[in-house]
Amino acid sequence: MFNFPLFLDVTDKKVVIAGGGNVALRKARKLTAAAANVIVVAPHIVSPLYEMYKEGTIDWMEGKLDPEHIRDAFLTVSASGSSEAQHIISQTVRPDQLVNGADQPAIGNVAFPASVEEEEIHIAISTKGKDPSRAKVLREELEEWLKERQTKDRHE
Numbered sequence: 001m002f003n004f005p006l007f008l009d010v011t012d013k014k015v016v017i018a019g020g021g022n023v024a025l026r027k028a029r030k031l032t033a034a035a036a037n038v039i040v041v042a043p044h045i046v047s048p049l050y051e052m053y054k055e056g057t058i059d060w061m062e063g064k065l066d067p068e069h070i071r072d073a074f075l076t077v078s079a080s081g082s083s084e085a086q087h088i089i090s091q092t093v094r095p096d097q098l099v100n101g102a103d104q105p106a107i108g109n110v111a112f113p114a115s116v117e118e119e120e121i122h123i124a125i126s127t128k129g130k131d132p133s134r135a136k137v138l139r140e141e142l143e144e145w146l147k148e149r150q151t152k153d154r155h156e
């Protein structure tokens, strides 16, 4: 399914996130940190997303996903868990558009890895879609390992 590791520049790209729950929030944080132009489409959004909207970090279109929201999106993130929204996404996107199926990997062509980023390196971890919680555990272990390595370097 996801067979090609890639680091992608999303600066100023239009990214539409369908859904406003905690999964949408996690993706919105990563994407705004990467300077994407994030638009959340959902009838309701969790309060940290509402804060981001009020600060102007993201846009919010209140309501259900509509095909028009995603026609010119560079990347669409499916994070609503709604079969109606999933159906709209799979019927609307062209083969040259990117889709992350956070709630249904089968409709996607990109996945978010767990990652550790420092000034000079960025390490990404994927379990090939099989066990995302394990990717989180591995990320935490890697963070520890990097910390220990830095401490060791400082003492050498």
Ligand SMILES: C[C@@]1(CC(=O)O)C2=NC(=C\c3[nH]c(c(CCC(=O)O)c3CC(=O)O)Cc3[nH]c(c(CC(=O)O)c3CCC(=O)O)/C=C3\N/C(=C\2)[C@@H](CCC(=O)O)[C@]3(C)CC(=O)O)/[C@H]1CCC(=O)O
Pocket: 026, 027, 030, 100, 101, 102, 103, 104, 105, 110, 111, 112, 113, 114, 115, 125, 126, 127, 128, 129, 130, 131, 132, 133, 135, 136, 139
């Ligand atoms: C790595 C990480 C990055 C991120 O999200 O940015 C990420 N998931 C994370 C956490 C996490 N995900 C889930 C739990 C709860 C587990 C539990 O409850 O046991 C937790 C743990 C938590 O939330 O603490 C559940 C889950 N995840 C997916 C499904 C759908 C499905 O499988 O059908 C379901 C089941 C839904 C359900 O059944 O309810 C799908 C995907 N999740 C991916 C990435 C992609 C594959 C990555 C890979 O190849 O490893 C993929 C395919 C698509 C995508 O999302 O891009 C991030 C850790 C970041 C970090 O901490 O560093």
Ligand SMILES: NC(=O)c1ccc[n+]([C@@H]2O[C@H](COP(=O)([O-])OP(=O)(O)OC[C@H]3O[C@@H](n4cnc5c(N)ncnc54)[C@H](O)[C@@H]3O)[C@@H](O)[C@H]2O)c1
Pocket: 018, 019, 020, 021, 022, 023, 024, 041, 042, 043, 044, 045, 046, 063, 064, 065, 079, 080, 081, 082, 084, 085, 101, 102, 103, 132
């Ligand atoms: N990829 C991952 O890491 C991961 C982790 C946990 C859960 N999930 C899956 O992701 C989905 C979302 O999880 P959550 O915890 O954020 O759920 P949630 O129920 O808290 O949030 C769903 C959001 O989608 C919105 N929504 C509902 N119908 C919609 C529509 N037609 N158009 C647009 N927005 C709509 C709701 O208003 C709400 O904001 C679930 O299906 C869950 O199984 C994925």
